[in-house]
Amino acid sequence: MTNKIIDFESAKQTVRILPKKLPEIDVLRTFAMLAVVAIHMLNLPVSDLEVGTKGQGFFFLLRGMLIFAVPCFLFVGTLMVSHSAGPRPIEYKSFYRKKWIRVAVPYLLWSAFYMLLLLIIGGYDIESLKNPATIFYLLAYGKSYEHLYFMPILLEFFLLVPILLPLARKIKYSPLKAFILAMSVQIAVYFVNRLFLYEHFKMLSSTFLWYFSIGFLGLWFGLNYDDNLAFVKKHRNKLFVALVVVGVVHYYYQTFLWQQLWNDISFNTFFYTLNLHLYMLFCTLGLLIVSHWFVRYPISRSARPKRIHAFIHFLAPESYGIYLMHPLFTFLLRKLISTRSPLLWGVIVALGVILVSLLCGRITKALQHRRIFSYIFGNGGRIIRTKN
Numbered sequence: 065m066t067n068k069i070i071d072f073e074s075a076k077q078t079v080r081i082l083p084k085k086l087p088e089i090d091v092l093r094t095f096a097m098l099a100v101v102a103i104h105m106l107n108l109p110v111s112d113l114e115v116g117t118k119g120q121g122f123f124f125l126l127r128g129m130l131i132f133a134v135p136c137f138l139f140v141g142t143l144m145v146s147h148s149a150g151p152r153p154i155e156y157k158s159f160y161r162k163k164w165i166r167v168a169v170p171y172l173l174w175s176a177f178y179m180l181l182l183l184i185i186g187g188y189d190i191e192s193l194k195n196p197a198t199i200f201y202l203l204a205y206g207k208s209y210e211h212l213y214f215m216p217i218l219l220e221f222f223l224l225v226p227i228l229l230p231l232a233r234k235i236k237y238s239p240l241k242a243f244i245l246a247m248s249v250q251i252a253v254y255f256v257n258r259l260f261l262y263e264h265f266k267m268l269s270s271t272f273l274w275y276f277s278i279g280f281l282g283l284w285f286g287l288n289y290d291d292n293l294a295f296v297k298k299h300r301n302k303l304f305v306a307l308v309v310v311g312v313v314h315y316y317y318q319t320f321l322w323q324q325l326w327n328d329i330s331f332n333t334f335f336y337t338l339n340l341h342l343y344m345l346f347c348t349l350g351l352l353i354v355s356h357w358f359v360r361y362p363i364s365r366s367a368r369p370k371r372i373h374a375f376i377h378f379l380a381p382e383s384y385g386i387y388l389m390h391p392l393f394t395f396l397l398r399k400l401i402s403t404r405s406p407l408l409w410g411v412i413v414a415l416g417v418i419l420v421s422l423l424c425g426r427i428t429k430a431l432q433h434r435r436i437f438s439y440i441f442g443n444g445g446r447i448i449r450t451k452n
Contacts, residue, residue: 093383111398124322134213141221229283254334311343384428
């Protein structure tokens with residue numbers, strides 16, 4: 065009988081260490097989803113109330129302050145790519161297969177659904193949808209419905225992971241370098257678009273380039289997640305002060321955008337755009353801190369989950385389906401509800417965000433693992449069976 069010598073160094077090369085789960089990221093994704101639902105609920109009073117009234121202005125400005133919602137989704141999406149990869153090279157065949165099932169297939173199916181819906185109600189005519197150029201435009205820029213523009217942008221970032229991930233790894237341990245690189249590219253994109261591209265190509269704002277800073281920083285953040293989270297928490301007071309500053313500036317510019325609904329007003333779009341990207345980033349990091357706290361303190365003194373925790377934890381695993389489905393219900397509400405009362409609209413919006421999210425969450429939970437529906441929720445035909 066011979067004793068075998070275990071080569072631990074060799075073993076470490078063959079054993080894949082699974083990344084730890086990040087419950088705070090699930091909560092962050094849920095907060096972002098709720099903000100998206102709120103934005104589309106706020107569209108109702110903004111379009112229904114008289115232009116220029118204080119009531120419309122309140123809802124318009126509130127909607128504008130939630131503009132971080134979809135970029136937060138993007139930050140989470142790229143963060144999870146690098147966090148899951150860890151220090152090892154990505155197996156791109158498996159990676160792209162998963163992204164095809166998880167993102168591309170649901171995007172195409174929901175795009176087709178919303179195109180059909182708009183065709184039925186007269187938003188499109190059949191001749192325009194027979195035009196390949198129209199279909200390309202709708203799918204390439206996420207224009208089939210108002211919330212889908214995020215999906216092709218995320219897919220573009222996934223396609224660029226082989227280029228962006230090695231770049232992020234080179235500055236893995238330097239928050240300052242990552243921030244400077246991300247914002248420098250973002251500023252360059254703005255000026256290239258303004259000086260050269262916009263006259264010939266007006267869709268750059270619907271591509272990954274317009275969201276490069278938030279997407280790249282998400283990818284960078286996930287590479288060294290624990291240390292980066294600790295860094296953000298350590299400097300949280302400075303972060304929240306910066307958030308207040310850029311938030312006030314963002315609110316100031318939103319008042320101009322509101323006035324543009326009825327008056328010709330011009331302002332410096334460079335400073336607006338730069339501040340916008342800082343606002344989206346700081347909101348996302350601030351919500352990450354809140355999400356981390358939320359996960360660590362999930363129960364009341366009686367050791368029972370608080371209602372808000374039960375609400376968030378119910379929605380968290382269904383947030384993707386809620387994001388994809390909720391515009392169907394806001395569309396129905398638009399057809400059913402009309403009032404000139406800002407107070408009543410406030411009640412409708414507040415209740416609508418909760419009830420629409422819960423309804424879509426229950427539908428998603430019931431359908432997402434049934435084979436016939438699983439593809440539209442990114443499960444690719446997988447069925448999860450529970451033992452009795």
